[in-house]
Amino acid sequence: MSTYTGACLCRGITFTLSGDPQAVFVCYCTDCSLNAGGPFQITARFPSPSLQLHDPENLKTVYTVTSGTVSGHPKEKHFCGRCGCTLFTVPLKHDREIVVMRTAVIEGGLERFRPQAELFCKRRPGYLRPCEGTEEWEEMPVAK
Numbered sequence: 571m572s573t574y575t576g577a578c579l580c581r582g583i584t585f586t587l588s589g590d591p592q593a594v595f596v597c598y599c600t601d602c603s604l605n606a607g608g609p610f611q612i613t614a615r616f617p618s619p620s621l622q623l624h625d626p627e628n629l630k631t632v633y634t635v636t637s638g639t640v641s642g643h644p645k646e647k648h649f650c651g652r653c654g655c656t657l658f659t660v661p662l663k664h665d666r667e668i669v670v671m672r673t674a675v676i677e678g679g680l681e682r683f684r685p686q687a688e689l690f691c692k693r694r695p696g697y698l699r700p701c702e703g704t705e706e707w708e709e710m711p712v713a714k
């Protein structure tokens with residue numbers, strides 16, 4: 571089984587992921603954009619048991635986004651309380667069965683995990699081109 575490692579910006583929190591992602595998306599929605607401080611986030615969905623966190627200084631902080639989420643259900647944003655780096659989100663509509671990792675915090679993740687689709691393309695800034703070989707969705711694909 572593949573194993574991946576990663577860390578937050580200050581490296582106070584590190585993690586390993588076992589297995590490969592179920593899906594990889596570019597997302598231009600407002601939450602992703604604000605959270606990234608840029609046009610989009612690239613996220614990879616893993617089953618929750620894949621993720622092993624190492625947080626010896628107890629730095630991990632959780633902010634729950636309760637209103638205005640795309641799914642209509644709350645989602646938890648898990649980030650480092652020291653450096654502010656977001657590591658993953660947990661969409662509560664999936665009963666904590668999945669974690670949505672930012673591929674940027676996975677070592678080599680941006681190159682390794684190629685997005686299969688782009689979501690909320692209607693919010694993509696006019697100066698950016700679509701990713702090569704991805705599906706484009708104006709908003710969110712139905713039933714995802």
Ligand SMILES: [Zn+2]
Pocket residue numbers: 578579580581582583629650651652653654655
């Ligand atoms: Zn940190």
Ligand SMILES: [Zn+2]
Pocket residue numbers: 597598599600601602603
């Ligand atoms: Zn998004």
